Amino acid sequence: MSSQQSNPQVRKRRVFYIPGYDPIHPRRYRELYRKEGGAQAEISGYQIDISARTGEGPYGWQVTSQQDGSPVDADVQVLVWSDIVRDSMAQSIPATYLQLARTAWIYISTGTLWRLMQLRKGPVIAALYPVAMLLLQLFASLLIAWGLVSVLKPLVGWWSLVPAAGVIYALMQWFRKIDNRLFAYYLMHDYAHSAKLYGAYSQDLQSRLREFSDLITETLDTDTDEVLVVGHSSGAHLGVSVLADVLRRRGGVQDKPVLSFLTLGQVVPMVSFLPQAHTLRADLKYLSERADMTWIDVSAPGDGCAFALCDPVAVSGVAGPKKCGPLVLSAAFTQTLSPARWQQLRWRFFRLHFQYLCAFDQPGLYDYFRITAGPETLKQRFEGRAPSRSRIERSVSKYIAVEA
Template structure:
């Protein structure tokens, strides 16, 4: 674990949570933390309370918890990029279909899709789902156009095409209004955002990541015992880049707080397998060799939206001789959730993708609220834990070059 183990007991912690590609305002995460932490505390037998944050800075909340006889104070901040997500989703229906064909071409023509299929089927199916769903919607709209124009031709001639096309566009608009349940447009925008520069970080996101790095650097100069960065879903690869920049800038102090990195339900290969992701691959390689932090990656085969148990450094083909991280662990939903809860959730794919942030019935393997508000650092908590035997470490990516 980290060589900076200077804090035998944690009493103060800063937590920075980096969400995935999510347009929802950050207050949703506070409410999720409040309700799920209370449920986990009841199951596990400790005390925890959440209160509103005062003062400026990023959106967040205060947590007070008493675990194992120790009172711990934690400030949880959400590193927000939901405004960037919303801007990337504000496309018309025709623009979304143009995105579809560009994104599909990027992953297919570069060979990235074929390589990704060698890892986990779940996230690849999730990536193909919006393509299939949007094409099915388009096909129905075309069929509607042809049928209506044929029915109206005896009365309006070729002018019957005008109301037929209008009706078809109305059908597509209706499907888009249903996307809160279908998720086709949402997922299409997600994959398109990663693929539009073939793996490079867009300028607007790069600027936001620099601000994240500055916030974490400031926290590392404070009097807390641990600074914990949590990256969920797409937030995992953003966290990798943020911490790599911090290290390059000399942001770690030998006598400062412990620096810990927890990635949950990561989808790193969706970006790192693209040809122009040299910066991300360099960041993965750098972070994996650091002795001054702890990096734990948690996922579960039951989460079909993540590359479960795939070592993001190794499968991206950038694992060097000095590689130490991440420690790849399984949340094992079939074991950590009761049979009743697993049965209720197993087909709710998006809900399961957020399970890492929620309460577990059998939390011995993994407890998000002990990690974020308990008296042990991430390194102490998983000291001596063997990595999952089912992890994937084969170098699969076709593109392995890194930015010098």
């Protein structure tokens, strides 16, 4: 995984968290860290506290922790792209249905959907869910309107179409209003954003990723023991491109600070399998061959929103003979969550997709708060660990070109 020398205990760490497709203010991640970190500390018997972050830079927080007799200070920053997400979600209802048709056409006509179905069923079902739900909402609205026309037409003739149109409008608006429970519009915008340019990054996103890489590059020249980049969900493939840019520009990293990369619940194939994802595939190949950083990929079969235990490099068809990462591991929800907790969460798919950032009742080697606030580097923590035997490493993508 890495040729870096074994480092002494970490005293200072810089953590950069790249969220997935999320329009919400990053304070939600601070509160999640505070709540779940406290719960994990109580379960595992260590101390962890957070406070407001001071100084310039992205939104974040300070962490002080005492683990295994060692004090650690961590500066956590959220690399925000929620404004780009919000702009992509600012669509009218008709525009969303046009997105649905276009996105479905892109994934089907390119053969990408069929290839994705050869991996894990969960994320494919999650991708089909907003299509089915939005069509169901439209059908239900039209059916109710048709019933109203059937009742009123003998009385007022074709004027019955006026209240019927009003019913359709009201119902469609209501469905959108309750999308915080249904997630149909949210997921549709998510997949449409990834597919809009057939896997290529938009200019806005390219500019933002460059800002992220500038910030991380600067941090590699500071007095810290480890720079840890965490990419969750869609943030995983963004992190791949950010770190590939950092390493290309620097020509590598020194022994200190150690550079580490943790991807959680990744959905890389949803983008890397698309025909114009040349940049992402090139970045995947490049990063997988870097021996001067550690890359750990964690997912769980219980997470129906992620391509669990799918090696993102191998399945994208860009694994070369020099590949040395990532190390693909399972968070094993059925083992690390108590039976009662698992029963409570197993059908809450969106919540399970965030479990990697939360406390575990019976934590194994994977513990988000030991990784981000503990005295070991990512490499030290997972040194000698064998990859999951259930991982998928065969090349599945139809499109494997890394140059346009």
